[in-house]
Amino acid sequence: MEFVDIVQRIHPLKKEDLQKLLSISETIQVSKNTVFIDTDKLSKYIYFLQEGICRIYYHKADIAVILAFSFPGEAMISLNSYIHGKRGYENIETLETSIMIRIEIASLQSLYENSTAIANWGRKLAEFEILKIEERLMQKLFKTASERYQDLLRKEANITNRVKLGFIASYLGVTQVTLSRIRAHIR
Amino acid sequence: MEFVDIVQRIHPLKKEDLQKLLSISETIQVSKNTVFIDTDKLSKYIYFLQEGICRIYYHKADIAVILAFSFPGEAMISLNSYIHGKRGYENIETLETSIMIRIEIASLQSLYENSTAIANWGRKLAEFEILKIEERLMQKLFKTASERYQDLLRKEANITNRVKLGFIASYLGVTQVTLSRIRAHIR
DNA sequence: AATAACTTTTTACAAATGTTAAAAAATCAT
């Protein structure tokens, strides 16, 4: 998906404002298994995934718990860095070599202060992030691991070929043994 | 907490912009056990709780699952109404007679279009909501029901006098039987 | 092709939570 389309889908901008956003964005390639947003570090950038797949995870004691996978078109940020300019909690890692657009948060924020349209774009960006997280929470509250596994397959049919089952089990909030039982049961 | 303080804590506004916000807000009293945001209905307002306590809940099949309690100072909205202007999923009900400030969403949105400062206020409001939901999700992922119960007591020591345990169990995501076991174990 | 390293499934058993029902305790209304 083109970055311009990702931007316009959030909140339509006139050429002039769009140009301002594009002028502070750059496309980068990140190789496989690279942690580009790191717990306890300040993240200077907001990223938009264009190609590839990433995992967002947190550390609980010594094990990693996967909160979500990111697919093309989605924004990826360290929430605490973006919102408070402080060190964050999430790790985000590429699971495949990925292409993404990054924007320096500081530059974006100065656009927010100087353009009503871009401030509203930033508002819609935040609002859509609310819906994304809300969706995750709802899924967690209302659906069984088995249902969530089947939802994931429906959304990304070949994810089991791209992401190992241990990661998917972590995302579902069950052990890999339980996921194996779910898989055995579905067939 | 005064509404002006709630507003300024989200994002400081100059007198002029603050005045615009105040001019479209009104204080209302809502009596106990009133559902003022209702599943499947469009909610025309955003609310800020000044006094009282509310529960945010969803219906799963025939039972209600409590997502959160709202305390003074917090915003309460039907997310889908606020963001998409469509019917929402959450129910919000007063558990005590409450005082709240309400603002018509449509009026607020026209302020967003015409004031950069208020657009940025709306952006910060959305960003803080992200953090609130993120916090809920994190608690759900990383903490046991027992830990979350103790966290709740630490935050609102007398909540067990104001909210029945069946509601607290629903919020914790366990049955009331399990909550009784937790309480018996803590003592 | 063979070995090593990693991933996934299976098994057996333990621990935690749910379900249902009943009893006990607390609260409310007259």
Added chain:
DNA sequence: ATGATTTTTTAACATTTGTAAAAAGTTATT
């Protein structure tokens, strides 16, 4: 205050999920 209603706890049993270890399957490397 007393009986009625609601809320909370306890008990017994069923079900689900976790833990640990072994087996089977897959992928990478020499």
